[in-house]
Amino acid sequence: MKMDSPDMRDKRATDGTPGMLTEKTVETIAETEGKSVYEHKPLYNVIDPEALDALFAPRADGTSRPVGEVSFHYEGYWVTVSSEGAVEIQPDDR
Template sequence: MANGGDTVDTSIRTAMSQAVVKAVSNAEGVPPAELCPPEYEPLHDVIDPEALDALFAPRSNGGPRPGGTVTFTYCGYDVTIESDGTVHLS
């Protein structure tokens, strides 16, 4: 598990659900494809990936969404996503 918190910069447009999986796989030291049952819970068991992606996607006019964060627990990590798309694990 991560010590002191890890972050992933998602300034390049990546679906937020994919960014979360990547951050956790990096922290665990495994490829993203290996984050699967029975060792790891599926992301969709803790949060709706499509809703998460939509929440952080640009508005229909291309503008950014207003500030805010989302926090949830996934694979033993407290995952916090900032409005700029940064993923923090603790």
């Protein structure tokens, strides 16, 4: 899906779980641009993928982490990931 129109400026992907936010981030941007995930720079160039996934992963005892979100710049987008497992991207041209 291309973001050519003003109505397509923001995109959100979620399945309700916080696991593997790094994969969701790259997949969401690749889908938006109609590209393969392998056509993008590695996410580790801008954020530690293991730390991002661990930030909202359940604790060792299985309890949830606190609610929150983290934002960073990647591949021309501002990416916001949340403890609910959502990945929101917004073009950098705002």
